[in-house]
Amino acid sequence: MKNCRINSLKELELVGSNDDIKTFKTVIDIFPNVEVLRAENLMYFSLHGILERFKKLRHIKTENFRVETMIFVTLPSLKVIETAYLFPMALSFLWENLASCCENIEQLIIRDIGHFKLNESIRQEIGIIIRNLARFKKLKYCEISSSPQDPMVNGDNGDDGVVVADFHLPHEHPFYKIVVENFPGKQQTIKISQYFAQNCIEDVNTLKEIFSKCDILEI
16 A cells, blocks of 8 residues: 555544554555544654645644654644643743744644643643743634542642652642633633632733733633
């Protein structure tokens, strides 16, 4: 199938680990006009030099995603990145690069960022993404969440810099949710969870500065 081309296909869904770069490249090259790419995993290898060939690709939807796979991927056609779970790296450069190379992104959806993560790590990752949202000049909708889970360890730092671990009860679980609706000409709002509003004041203020026209509502 290596030299086969099917030009009519617009949406492609890949089911499986997608952990082999040669197989991945061979399969998607069959469909040069793909506009929507759905993949169970995009996290094992760089997509640089692969996705640029798809000039009509506008929507990437994946179950598991690492933003570092997109480093140096220049894709002006891309409008939507949607992932069920983000495997995060706390590097601002990665989000700066994504915003610069994929300058027309309108929707960024991260449905879970915190599974099996310490609270301090979740907060740090969310803060980095929020501080870089201003770089996405065309952004109309953004959703960032951490899923409610069973009691978890909170890895906040103590006064001496040592990580202090304590357990949250189910009703105390630090639940983060941020939804930015920045559609021009429509009601512009930022919806945030109560825990985020009370414990991430600096990030809330950053959202206010970036999306000054949006009303902030607690949910």
